[in-house]
Amino acid sequence: MNTKKKIGILTSGGDCPGLNAIIRAVVKYAHLKDWDIFGIPRGTDGFIDVAQGKVEPESLKLQPHGYDVPGVLQGLDILQFMSGSVLGSLSRGNPAEEDVTLDIIEGYKRLELDALIAIGGDGSLDIIYDLAKKGGWNLVVIPKTIDNDVAFTERSVGFDTARNTVTQALYDLTFTAASHERIMVVQVMGRDAGHLALHSGIAGGADCILIPELCPQLTPKTIEGMCKYIAKLRCDRRKFALIVIAEGVHGLNNQKDTYIAETLATLIREYSHNLCSNGNKEYQGLDEIDTRATVLGHLQRCGVPSSFDRILATVFGIKALHLIEEERYNRLVIWQNGCVESKSLEQIMPMIKWCHQENTCPSPVDPEGFMVRTASSLGIYLGESNHD
Ligand code: F6P
Numbered sequence: 001m002n003t004k005k006k007i008g009i010l011t012s013g014g015d016c017p018g019l020n021a022i023i024r025a026v027v028k029y030a031h032l033k034d035w036d037i038f039g040i041p042r043g044t045d046g047f048i049d050v051a052q053g054k055v056e057p058e059s060l061k062l063q064p065h066g067y068d069v070p071g072v073l074q075g076l077d078i079l080q081f082m083s084g085s086v087l088g089s090l091s092r093g094n095p096a097e098e099d100v101t102l103d104i105i106e107g108y109k110r111l112e113l114d115a116l117i118a119i120g121g122d123g124s125l126d127i128i129y130d131l132a133k134k135g136g137w138n139l140v141v142i143p144k145t146i147d148n149d150v151a152f153t154e155r156s157v158g159f160d161t162a163r164n165t166v167t168q169a170l171y172d173l174t175f176t177a178a179s180h181e182r183i184m185v186v187q188v189m190g191r192d193a194g195h196l197a198l199h200s201g202i203a204g205g206a207d208c209i210l211i212p213e214l215c216p217q218l219t220p221k222t223i224e225g226m227c228k229y230i231a232k233l234r235c236d237r238r239k240f241a242l243i244v245i246a247e248g249v250h251g252l253n254n255q256k257d258t259y260i261a262e263t264l265a266t267l268i269r270e271y272s273h274n275l276c277s278n279g280n281k282e283y284q285g286l287d288e289i290d291t292r293a294t295v296l297g298h299l300q301r302c303g304v305p306s307s308f309d310r311i312l313a314t315v316f317g318i319k320a321l322h323l324i325e326e327e328r329y330n331r332l333v334i335w336q337n338g339c340v341e342s343k344s345l346e347q348i349m350p351m352i353k354w355c356h357q358e359n360t361c362p363s364p365v366d367p368e369g370f371m372v373r374t375a376s377s378l379g380i381y382l383g384e385s386n387h388d
Contacts (some may be wrong), residue, residue: 013125016158025317043090047107121145151362153334170204187261197246212248215383
């Protein structure tokens with residue numbers, strides 16, 4: 001069965017730490033097997049360039065030492081330590097025009113690939129699955145995203161590093177918050193899912209964590225509850241507070257708000273003022289606390305990949321090649337119960353597509369799950385419905 005294979009690899013959607021570690025593992029193992037790996041630049045757009053003759057197929061071949069470093073570091077296998085994607089990535093959604101789709105399919109054909117490894121999140125998975133069906137591709141998908149919201153896998157490459165980055169940011173912000181006796185509101189990425197906010201909020205010692213699964217939108221009750229909660233903290237010696245809000249939480253009008261942390265900070269100021277205006281001693285001084293918002297932004301997608309992400313990336317990359325070796329195509333590589341597995345795309349795609357159509361997250365935080373219970377048992381304020 002060990003005939004020489006030609007395999008394409010691409011990264012699609014938002015970048016994250018660990019993409020290069022996947023590529024490095026795939027290239028290394030393929031080299032041992034004497035298989036050819038073609039790095040497709042800029043997601044599926046790279047196929048268009050091939051179809052249009054702008055790129056020579058040979059120039060896309062990846063070599064194990066293709067990314068060498070100078071001087072005494074020569075020969076150092078540096079790729080797994082670097083975040084971003086050496087192939088470049090694309091996050092502009094579905095190729096809208098039919099003629100682009102045809103070019104993408106033509107590009108795959110011209111490269112005469114036996115299989116394609118696509119590294120992507122939920123959105124990319126959906127798009128590439130359709131392309132693969134149309135083009136008759138042999139597809140293996142590796143999940144990556146700092147949002148950790150790819151269905152059927154417990155972990156996606158990039159999540160662990162982002163969790164560490166956000167946790168570190170919360171730790172850093174704690175000391176400036178304490179020095180100025182401020183309320184710090186920190187906006188964390190995650191798209192429609194609250195995994196990143198919840199995990200890093202717990203690890204970073206947040207007092208309040210708002211995630212879309214428990215608090216889909218800010219409500220007057222939630223703001224008031226939060227202000228009362230902070231007032232209580234103040235009675236118990238704490239003069240500052242750390243609030244984490246996931247970007248997926250909507251504003252009072254139930255609209256998506258790019259600066260939801262700033263909105264929350266403003267609302268906290270207003271409600272603190274209201275609570276204090278009736279002279280209630282319990283809330284005394286609450287309206288004098290400074291409140292500041294920080295949007296962590298794309299820093300959350302940066303940084304040296306954590307050891308777990310490097311391990312996950314390497315294990316996923318090798319698993320993808322094992323599946324191709326066994327000619328088990330059209331599968332999603334997954335992490336389940338501390339082990340690498342795979343799932344048939346045919347089986348899982350209907351559920352994923354249904355979620356996308358309904359605009360719901362395919363892999364949200366479980367409101368009854370152990371992470372929420374842990375946060376709640378620590379006394380972290382999670383919104384009005386999770387607070388007595
Ligand atoms: O899906 C990863 C992610 O970083 C989300 O957490 C975030 O909402 C989004 O991508 C940002 O996308 P862009 O880089 O296109 O602004």
